[in-house]
Amino acid sequence: MELKQLEKQLPKQIKTVWRQVYSITGSLLLLVSAGLLAIFYYAEINLAFSLIGFLITLAYFLFCFLFLIPFRWKRWSYQIRHDEIEIQHGIIFRSRILVPMIRIQHVETAQGPLLRKQNLVSLSITTAAGAHVIEAVNASTSDELRHHILELVKVAKEDV
Structure with a gap:
């Protein structure tokens, strides 16, 4: 069942707010990933796991900005x-x-x-x-x- 768009949408400024929220969340996740990378490096543990986590975090960050925010705004009415x-x-x-x-x-x-x-x-x-x-x-x-x-x-x- 496809729902039709209703009369009013959220103001476009909400996209900026969502970008800021995702930036804060993504930055914290990137900091944690970078911290784990540093810990693994100094503890001489295989860096592959930390690098994979860092890349997944970066992919999440890009996914939110390029896909999630515009689509979320379009679907909110x-x-x-x-x-x-x-x-x-x-x-x-x-x-x-x-x-x-x-x-x-x-x-x-x-x-x-x-x-x-x-x-x-x-x-x-x-x-x-x-x-x-x-x-x-x-x-x-x-x-x-x-x-x-x-x-x-x-x-x-x-x-x-």
């Missing part, structure tokens, strides 16, 4: 309707979440240092079953979006 919020994401295992407006308890925004630098905010929609996150929206429109969702929730609860 959401849509806010008067009766529900639909969120789709995933590359291999696609996830489609429908959150009925009547089930929403509250809406939160969060902003870490990487999101703040790109002027983005993550939007968390909480129900009794758990929280569903829209990874990034523009900070300038996040309050409008949050209030719009809460207004739709009020209307949905009044209709019941």
